[in-house]
Amino acid sequence: MDLTYTPEQQAFRAEVRAWLAAHAPRTPLQSYDTREGFEQHRAWEAELAEHGYSAITWPKELGGRGAGLIDWLVFEEEYWAADAPLRVNQNGLLLLAPTLMEFGTAEQKARFLPRTARCDDMWAQGWSEPNAGSDMASITSRAIRDGDHYVLNGQKTWSTRALFANWMFGLFRSDPESSRHHGLSYLLVPLDAEGITVRPIKALNGKFAFAEVFFKDVHVSVENRVGEEGQGWHVAMATAGFERGLLLRSPARYQRTAKRLVELYRRHRGEAAHDGTLRDAVLRAWMGAEAYTLSSYHTVARLQHGAKIGAESSTNKIFWSELDLDMHETAMHLLGARAELIDDPEVHEWLEGFLFAQAGPIYAGSNEIQRNIIAERMLGLPKN
């Protein structure tokens, strides 16, 4: 057990801190679920990429800097400590990219990853369908092979930021005779292709945070298939594992929230004193964020010693989503009657976060599905 950062890691932290202090926007960008806010975020992504900070763990030739996972944790800590903008292209950076690294051809990686790092390509997900939510193997959207392309028909939904994305990765049934998780293929679909309709869905916060995407005889080149035809489930599950696992929600995000909550409590300790449960909830927030951080460092250490992340990534997803919800609920209680005033400067971020936290236990595989995965794959309990 060695709990010191190397001189190189310390130097990297100092470098990131200095760069963010000089470059991070001084005033918050508008929500990336508005057109104007999206463009602001895209410009920020381009600036990050220009200085090699967009995707530091990727190989240099693909737009990264070949950094290790400890460097990634350090980068995230500095990024969140600096109150830098949310990452608008996280679908592409955190979900698609690891899949392309593992299953993509050299051509696909060269074609898509550098553009994704710069946010020249912005990615939407194409998993859920109206009748395939938690039961994702019920996908019915089809991609029927016709020579050197597939013809897509069907519908995807809950596609985050599809309104502003120009590409989608998703699962389509390429074998019409197949059922469940067989006969699916993982495709990269240009959202400007003929036959695609994107219909925005207004989310809880009143913004068009996600969309339905309709496909009518959409032609997609076979070059855009990731992995073998019919192996899409396998490819997608790897992505889902990354999603729940380490990368999607770095611990620094929750440490920042916990710190803000401690600060909120300290500002309102007079009112909070009337309700002892609030004090306990704030302590639990700090403990939870610290536990998530320690767990992440422990996981990274095990990965460095050759371990693989398996079903335990499901415990991560449950933990961070419920922690996030608990912390924001506590903030609402601390703010009291003011908590509904969306323009109050002290309230605004908490209220936006509170609404977004409601989605945490649902997206990226509902927490009920995660609990099934833990019970079946970690404990070996029977599926049926």
Next chain:
Amino acid sequence: MDFTFTEDQIAFRDAVSRFFMTEAAPEQLREVWETGAGRSAALRKKIAEQGLTALSVPEAEGGLGMGDIDWALMTQELGYYAIPDSLADTAYLAPGLLAGLPAGHALRAQWLPRVVDGSCRIAIGHPVNPWVADAHLADLLLMAHPVADGCELHAVPRAKVELTVLPSIDASRRLFEVRWHPDTETRVLDGVAGAPQWAATLDRAALNVGGQAIGLAQRMLDLATDYAAQRKQFGKPIGSFQAIKHHLADVVTEIEFARPVLYRAAAALAAGEPDASVRASHAKLACAAAAWTAARKAIQVHGAMGYTWEVDLQMFMKRAWVLDAAWGDRAFHRARLGAALLDAETLPSIGPGTTFA
């Protein structure tokens, strides 16, 4: 940065686990409870032969010179096998106090080699605990005595204390009210010198309890998982039902996120970091809570069988329940966290980037 254990540490842990599996099976432990003393000299001798009692003793005094980080693994094994013995008081906490004495101090030479060879038992009395565990068999009691300028350390032979036994719901516990009189003959450290030693002992003891709690949680999870896989209702194993799966998945998650907290606290204590006490309290709270969750879910999964004396689950549940308030109850440890995080004049160093700073 390498926040995990070495292969040697894991191998030692695995060897100790195999040893307890064969030498301290539940039916053997039940036999030991039935005896008046509630402790087995034969088991203690075998434990010493495994090297466990030598772990914390400095190499100069014949020990292995290891410490808190190694014990973070070992205490989990003590919990997993519900070892009915305050082994860690003798082998972990006492050497911590004795090794804190100046080199050449008579007590070191007198007791540390005996800790190593397993020929003595040392009980620890601290004001946070109203009672002293295993005082009846102790060859020596190390007692804290709070005074105006700190906390004195006294070394008291058993002949100089009066004991009243206090039966516990945990049949493996042996608790005593201890009456004794501090005097110059028993005093080893004055208040000023003793205070930091006792503060470290309290943190170390909190980790000891935390580690045992996590081991207990893991054991109860394993027992409930086995039961859920075998017990059939409605024509299939109850472990195939989502309600059961979700109970057990919650236990898995709580354990997963308590263990690294224990490890970080152990490292903080070993390195003498200034916030070691905050981390120890966090670890104790997280681990004990995981053990209580495991007990509650495990008995539910066992159904009425879990409420019987016969099924071994009770041994682990009771230990988890009683250890929760040992070496500081939840209020005590929450108050320590609250004082550091919420009440301190200035905001402490928290937030992204502070966990290992």
